[in-house]
Amino acid sequence: EAEVEAGSLTKALDYVNQVRRRAALSEHWVKNPDGTDAANYNISEYVAADFASQDAARTAVRFERKLELSGEGHRFFDLVRWGVAAEELNAYLAYEGQYLVTKFGGATFTAGKNELMPIPQAQIDIQGSDVLAQNPGY
Known part of the structure; x- marks a missing residue:
């Protein structure tokens, strides 16, 4: 988020994709009791075109933050901070x-x-x- 606001969109893209790569590791996925995946996970990385502008990058980062920190109590404070x-x-x-x-x-x-x-x-x-x-x- 800070890199987007500072205009470092390439660095922001790299940081977001680091999180996406970790999320794509199947050992972190929720499993059913029989060991199969509990959902149809489809996690891919963003490409440079997704971060072509500060507004596009901001939208992507905010979406990722919502996913990554869901249920941890940050959402309300993020929404307030973003206005x-x-x-x-x-x-x-x-x-x-x-x-x-x-x-x-x-x-x-x-x-x-x-x-x-x-x-x-x-x-x-x-x-x-x-x-x-x-x-x-x-």
């Missing part, structure tokens, strides 16, 4: 909201508020409001 959290999360909530339990149905991500989390009131009380102020919107 696309409201767009991505509201699209997800609009589609999935019809299938979510009532408590979550109709939920939305509020830009300018939900990028930050509330500071626990107990911490503000301990530190004092002159030292620690609550994040906007909470």
Whole structure:
């Protein structure tokens, strides 16, 4: 990601392909109890044309990051850092909201508020409001 933002697209391509080559090693794949592959894995490397522009490279790197770090708790913070959290999360909530339990149905991500989390009131009380102020919107 840093290489893309710095304009080093060739280096970014190499780094992404290193991850892809590791992912393509069958010993890392999820297996069924009988030892067969649990899915039809088709992992190939990117070619230079896939990284021809900074926007194309950024799209590829962000997609790879989503795959590589899925389930590890990075996605929300990536979306916030990239400035696309409201767009991505509201699209997800609009589609999935019809299938979510009532408590979550109709939920939305509020830009300018939900990028930050509330500071626990107990911490503000301990530190004092002159030292620690609550994040906007909470």
